[in-house]
Amino acid sequence: MEIMDTENADPGELDALRAAFPPGRCLPPLGWDAVRAFERAQGIVLPEPYRTLVAEICDGCSEGPADVDGLIPVAALPADWGPDQGQRVLSEPFPLTEAWVWEDDPRPYEEIEPLIDEVCNHGSVVLGTDGCGMYWHLVVTGADRGRIWNISDVGAAPFGVAFGRSAAEEGFAGWVSHWATRRRPWFDIVV
Numbered sequence: 059m060e061i062m063d064t065e066n067a068d069p070g071e072l073d074a075l076r077a078a079f080p081p082g083r084c085l086p087p088l089g090w091d092a093v094r095a096f097e098r099a100q101g102i103v104l105p106e107p108y109r110t111l112v113a114e115i116c117d118g119c120s121e122g123p124a125d126v127d128g129l130i131p132v133a134a135l136p137a138d139w140g141p142d143q144g145q146r147v148l149s150e151p152f153p154l155t156e157a158w159v160w161e162d163d164p165r166p167y168e169e170i171e172p173l174i175d176e177v178c179n180h181g182s183v184v185l186g187t188d189g190c191g192m193y194w195h196l197v198v199t200g201a202d203r204g205r206i207w208n209i210s211d212v213g214a215a216p217f218g219v220a221f222g223r224s225a226a227e228e229g230f231a232g233w234v235s236h237w238a239t240r241r242r243p244w245f246d247i248v249v
Contacts, residue, residue, distance in 0.1 A: 064204035065105075065106060066106055067107045067110040068106075068231070072111075072114075072115070075107060075111050075115055075231065076115055078234050078238040079111075079115060079234075083120050083128075084118065084120075085117045085131060086117065087112060087114050088113055088132070089113060093109060093112055093113040093132075096132060100148040100198075101148065102148050104183070104198060105230070107231050108196055108230045111230075112132045117132055118130050118131040118134070122186060122237070123194065123234055123237035123238075124187055125186075126138075126186065126189045127186060127187070128186060129186055135184055136184065136187040138189070138191075139184070139193075145179050147179060147181075148182070149181075150181055150199065151180065151181045152177075152180055152181030152182050152199060152200035152201075152207075153176045153177055153180060154202065154207070154216075155201050155202055156216070157214065157216060158177070158213055158214050159213035160174055160212065161211075161213055162213075181197055181199040182198055182207065183195065185233075190210075190211075192208060192210040193209050193210070194206060194207075194217075195208075196230055204229050205217070205228055205229060206229065206230060206232075217232075218233075
């Protein structure tokens, strides 16, 4: 598997992101000072090219890869996230490196519930939702840093060709490119 460069913004990827997110439908970018303040407060550094997108291009867009509300701002959660938003800890590593369908896990729910909570709340920013309990996450800490995951009420699966889930490239730029060029629904990329 090719290693993603999550530390340096690729100029070609940034041009593609600018084209994918038209300014008229986007929230203003945060600027570098605000991005760095968010990162300090969370104890993380956002992976590129998402980091530069939020700082220089937009901090969310009503038209975007997630079906409901598009790409949400970096510090936001979808409206249907629920009341328990305080347990999210971005600085704790995202615990998965391969798909897990907890709905099919034979262990008792009491045993896997804490693990599910970690998957949903540790080491990722939520990019948006496709509704019905399906959320797109960008991993910001852990072994899968820089990769996109779809996490739902039944399980979690990584996005991208390296995981056999789609013909699209992995990572934030690949996720956006897949949406921008194909406008395909979520089931094209999730188990």
